[in-house]
Amino acid sequence: MTVMADIEHPADSGPLTVHDLEGMPDDGRRRELIDGVLIASPAPGRRHQKIVVKLWRVLEDACPSEYDVLVAPFAVHPGDDTELQPDVLVGRDEDFTEKDLPAPPVLAVEVLSPSTAIYDLNLKKPVYERLGTPSYWVIDPGEPALTVFELDEEGHYQQVAKAAGDEVLEVERPFPVRIVPKELLGRLG
Structure with a gap:
C-alpha cells in the first residue's frame, strides 16, 4: 500500500475527505481513508478473491433477513474523513443506503x-x-x-477464536455460522 501523491490536493490543504476520493481515477486500486490519510492498495490476487467469494457465500447462506452481506468495493462511511472498504462486511439492512454504509458494520472481514x-x-x-x-x-x-476478534465490555477487541486448515469454527456473532478455513479456498486448497 502506498499513500498516493499524484492527486490534486495541495499539501497544505489539510486531510483528505471522502469527497476527494470521488475525483480519483478508477484504476483498479482500492482507496480508503483513515482519519484523512489515503491508503491505496493494488488489486487483490486469486487466493484472496477466492476466499472473499467463498466466505460471502457461507455468510449469505446463514444470514438472517435483518442483515445484509456485501463484498468490496463497498464503502463504510462513518464520517467525512474516513472511508473503509472491508473485503467482506455484514451490516444491519436498515443501516444501508444504496451507495454506502454510514453506520458501523456488525462484522468486518479482511483477507x-x-x-x-x-x-x-x-x-x-x-x-x-x-x-x-x-x-x-x-x-x-x-x-x-x-482469527475472530470481538468487542469486550470496555469496547476493546479480544481474540475469541481461531481456526486453521480443516478445523471447524462455529461462531454466534453476528449470527450463527460454521466455517472451515480450508474450504474457503475451494479448488485452490
Whole structure:
C-alpha cells in the first residue's frame, strides 16, 4: 500500500475527505481513508478473491433477513474523513443506503495480503474498534486461518477464536455460522 501523491490536493490543504476520493481515477486500486490519510492498495490476487467469494457465500447462506452481506468495493462511511472498504462486511439492512454504509458494520472481514497485512491489523482494526464494530475477522490465506476478534465490555477487541486448515469454527456473532478455513479456498486448497 502506498499513500498516493499524484492527486490534486495541495499539501497544505489539510486531510483528505471522502469527497476527494470521488475525483480519483478508477484504476483498479482500492482507496480508503483513515482519519484523512489515503491508503491505496493494488488489486487483490486469486487466493484472496477466492476466499472473499467463498466466505460471502457461507455468510449469505446463514444470514438472517435483518442483515445484509456485501463484498468490496463497498464503502463504510462513518464520517467525512474516513472511508473503509472491508473485503467482506455484514451490516444491519436498515443501516444501508444504496451507495454506502454510514453506520458501523456488525462484522468486518479482511483477507490479509503482503501489501495490506500491516494496515489491516494495525490501522483498520483500531478504527473498527473505535467505531464499535462488534466483530472483526482476519483471514490469512497462506495457512488458511481465520482469527475472530470481538468487542469486550470496555469496547476493546479480544481474540475469541481461531481456526486453521480443516478445523471447524462455529461462531454466534453476528449470527450463527460454521466455517472451515480450508474450504474457503475451494479448488485452490
